[in-house]
Amino acid sequence: MRFLFQKTLPLALIALVCAALGSCKLPKESAKNDPMASATALHNVVISWTANRETAVNTTGGGYNVYYSTANGFTVPGGTAVNVPYVSGSSAPTSTLVQLIPGTYYVRVAAYSTLNTLSGASTQLTITVPR
Amino acid sequence: MKKFLAVILASAASLLFLTGATSAQLPWAKTRRSSGSFREGEVLVKPANHARVSSISGRMALASRHGAIQANLLGDSGLLRMKLAPGQKVEDMVARLSSDPDVEYAQPNFIYHTTAVPNDTSYGQLWALKNTGQTIAAAPYATHNPGISGKDVSAESAWTIATDCAANTVAVIDTGVNYNQTDLVANMWNGGGAYPNHGYDFVDSDNDPMDLNGHGTHVAGTIGAVGNNGSGTTGVCWTASLMAVRVLDAAGSGQDSDIILGINFAVAQGAKVINMSLGGSTYDAALNTAILNASNAGVVIVVAAGNDGTNNDGGSPTYPCNYTSANLICVAALDQSFALASFSNYGATSVDVGAPGTNIKSTWNGTQTTVSETFGAGWTVNGATWAHQSLAFSGTTYDVYSNPAAWNGTSTTYANNANAQAYKSYNLAGVDSASLSYYAFIDTEDSTDFFNTYIQSAGADPFAGAGTQLDQQSGTTGGYAVNFAYDLKNCLTATCNIGLQLTSNATVVNYGVAVLLFTIEKTVLNATSYNTISGTSMATPIVAGIAALVRTYNPNYTAADVVASVKNGGVAAAALSGKSTTGKAANMLGSLSYITTPTGVTASVQ
Numbered sequence: 001m002r003f004l005f006q007k008t009l010p011l012a013l014i015a016l017v018c019a020a021l022g023s024c025k026l027p028k029e030s031a032k033n034d035p036m037a038s039a040t041a042l043h044n045v046v047i048s049w050t051a052n053r054e055t056a057v058n059t060t061g062g063g064y065n066v067y068y069s070t071a072n073g074f075t076v077p078g079g080t081a082v083n084v085p086y087v088s089g090s091s092a093p094t095s096t097l098v099q100l101i102p103g104t105y106y107v108r109v110a111a112y113s114t115l116n117t118l119s120g121a122s123t124q125l126t127i128t129v130p131r
Numbered sequence: 132m133k134k135f136l137a138v139i140l141a142s143a144a145s146l147l148f149l150t151g152a153t154s155a156q157l158p159w160a161k162t163r164r165s166s167g168s169f170r171e172g173e174v175l176v177k178p179a180n181h182a183r184v185s186s187i188s189g190r191m192a193l194a195s196r197h198g199a200i201q202a203n204l205l206g207d208s209g210l211l212r213m214k215l216a217p218g219q220k221v222e223d224m225v226a227r228l229s230s231d232p233d234v235e236y237a238q239p240n241f242i243y244h245t246t247a248v249p250n251d252t253s254y255g256q257l258w259a260l261k262n263t264g265q266t267i268a269a270a271p272y273a274t275h276n277p278g279i280s281g282k283d284v285s286a287e288s289a290w291t292i293a294t295d296c297a298a299n300t301v302a303v304i305d306t307g308v309n310y311n312q313t314d315l316v317a318n319m320w321n322g323g324g325a326y327p328n329h330g331y332d333f334v335d336s337d338n339d340p341m342d343l344n345g346h347g348t349h350v351a352g353t354i355g356a357v358g359n360n361g362s363g364t365t366g367v368c369w370t371a372s373l374m375a376v377r378v379l380d381a382a383g384s385g386q387d388s389d390i391i392l393g394i395n396f397a398v399a400q401g402a403k404v405i406n407m408s409l410g411g412s413t414y415d416a417a418l419n420t421a422i423l424n425a426s427n428a429g430v431v432i433v434v435a436a437g438n439d440g441t442n443n444d445g446g447s448p449t450y451p452c453n454y455t456s457a458n459l460i461c462v463a464a465l466d467q468s469f470a471l472a473s474f475s476n477y478g479a480t481s482v483d484v485g486a487p488g489t490n491i492k493s494t495w496n497g498t499q500t501t502v503s504e505t506f507g508a509g510w511t512v513n514g515a516t517w518a519h520q521s522l523a524f525s526g527t528t529y530d531v532y533s534n535p536a537a538w539n540g541t542s543t544t545y546a547n548n549a550n551a552q553a554y555k556s557y558n559l560a561g562v563d564s565a566s567l568s569y570y571a572f573i574d575t576e577d578s579t580d581f582f583n584t585y586i587q588s589a590g591a592d593p594f595a596g597a598g599t600q601l602d603q604q605s606g607t608t609g610g611y612a613v614n615f616a617y618d619l620k621n622c623l624t625a626t627c628n629i630g631l632q633l634t635s636n637a638t639v640v641n642y643g644v645a646v647l648l649f650t651i652e653k654t655v656l657n658a659t660s661y662n663t664i665s666g667t668s669m670a671t672p673i674v675a676g677i678a679a680l681v682r683t684y685n686p687n688y689t690a691a692d693v694v695a696s697v698k699n700g701g702v703a704a705a706a707l708s709g710k711s712t713t714g715k716a717a718n719m720l721g722s723l724s725y726i727t728t729p730t731g732v733t734a735s736v737q
Contacts, residue, residue, distance in 0.1 A: 050731030119726035
């Protein structure tokens with residue numbers, strides 16, 4: 001129904017709404033300049049770590065979990081988990097891309113294998129994603 | 132007299148017990164696989180062949196939609212391992228997932244108890260590897276025999292992951308190794324043309340490190356007696372590369388200078404793990420440096436805590452245990468119930484882990500016979516002041532040979548200007564090695580009055596000029612009976628005379644000398660002997676074996692990684708709490724499955 005309504009909305013009505021609001025910009029442009037909108041814009045963040053030397057981490061069934069949270073001192077497993085499994089080659093990946101809205105995040109990395117559900121978690125890294 | 136008992140008990144525990152072992156015949160050889168239990172809080176999910184769950188993010192979304200607190204993709208198997216929130220039941224989640232159209236199937240994460248059981252005929256006696264609550268035969272350590280089933284190093288489950296250590300040579304710095312022992316010969320280090328006998332002998336400065344004591348052969352077998360070969364025992368490693376470095380003589384004694392040469396040799400020849408089941412109470416800066424150099428060269432050094440039953444951190448340190456090189460691991464001994472063995476030293480900052488060290492059966496260098504002297508007959512006495520007494524110490528009577536004849540350690544004294552000699556002939560022909568051991572209370576005027584031990588191999592008076600002095604002592608043993616041991620390699624004849632002598636000057640007389648527990652051990656080498664003995668010396672090679680196994684399974688591991696896996700991969704043992712740096716018993720499975728904590732986390736915002 002909504003789609004149908006938009007499709008059939010008369011141009012005159014749009015003009016009327018624009019007049020009432022006192023401005024009329026395309027939504028895309030308004031997001032660029034609206035401070036409220038930029039606070040929710042996603043930024044690419046690459047998280048990297050030193051490769052573990054366990055054979056089982058660097059073979060099928062092994063890999064890493066990257067955890068992030070806005071809570072300082074969060075424990076692992078906890079927060080948001082991003083799985084970075086071994087895929088192929090001599091070692092599991094040692095970086096991953098996450099998309100985050102502006103703010104302060106705390107990041108910890110742990111490794112796993114078919115022999116061990118989870119290693120201890122790395123020390124906490126603090127990252128700030130600016131607006 | 133009370134002090135005497137304490138020393139005898141502690142020292143007796145440190146002796147190698149030479150009782151012959153009979154092995155139970157266990158004619159089974161199989162690999163058992165069973166299932167039935169599953170891991171609580173985990174479910175394995177196979178996503179359906181839909182586009183929306185074909186990507187990693189799609190699969191992670193599937194897991195989070197069902198409330199998983201964590202999910203791992205199991206490599207390219209396509210399986211998703213979901214960790215459930217607390218309180219969620221595996222059965223309920225399997226049912227719920229199975230009705231999701233995005234899921235092809237879901238199942239509990241079954242635990243497969245795969246075990247690798249070697250077919251070595253004496254395997255059933257090796258409680259350290261598999262403790263079934265079995266009673267160990269010919270056991271020198273009576274406490275907790277049998278012990279508690281399951282108190283072991285989890286060898287069978289570890290062996291499903293790895294049994295091979297050959298890529299990481301383990302140097303056994305000890306009394307040598309009987310490299311002809313049938314259970315060791317295939318696992319000896321290949322020293323090439325320069326070292327055809329698999330190592331080096333720093334006692335005699337030649338390339339034949341044959342073990343003339345038995346201790347080193349026992350240690351080597353615990354690390355790497357050939358496993359699953361249908362005979363004898365198995366080591367922690369089924370296949371191995373064992374380097375024989377002889378620094379201790381037939382009596383088990385050696386000089387720091389030889390030990391240092393042995394360490395340097397092992398490092399230079401590429402050993403990745405060094406086992407030193409030896410110790411002393413004297414700090415030696417040069418030995419410390421040699422260990423530090425080995426550590427810095429990436430070698431893991433595993434050493435014994437000591438057999439005095441004392442606290443290494445309490446003012447009586449044991450070296451090398453108390454040295455602090457980064458890659459040094461010091462090992463205490465646990466019994467069959469994982470209690471601390473009564474003889475084992477401990478130390479909250481010096482000792483790292485515990486490992487099985489009582490009633491350990493392993494390879495031996497040959498057949499031993501012990502001659503126990505009772506001082507009743509056969510002694511030729513010049514000066515007429517050495518005499519036999521039967522003296523009771525805390526209820527036990529010992530045959531004692533003393534000077535003065537009426538020695539009591541508290542009032543009777545020897546004579547001024549004495550030269551009291553006594554000797555006896557022993558038949559040491561036809562043996563490969565022999566050693567003399569005795570305990571002695573000594574109290575003489577320091578540096579002027581002496582207690583001497585002599586040998587003469589041709590049956591002559593050892594004090595008449597043709598004898599060889601083995602030792603000279605002066606001063607006091609502080610009211611304690613102290614153990615002395617000598618290699619009789621220069622007296623392997625049918626007429627080996629062993630002599631004791633007390634000499635004094637014209638001033639000051641003290642309480643003199645009392646000798647007891649005077650024994651001669653004779654060894655005939657063979658390739659088929661085993662022995663069941665106790666000591667922190669026996670616990671140490673279990674850990675050295677684990678270090679070699681972990682390092683071979685993880686070829687990229689550094690020495691520090693190996694040390695971390697040994698220390699952190701252990702299992703908490705109450706007996707070691709507050710008595711070691713980790714409070715843990717070494718564990719093969721725990722160390723193999725250990726994962727070091729990731730480091731070096733960085734982020735870049737784009």
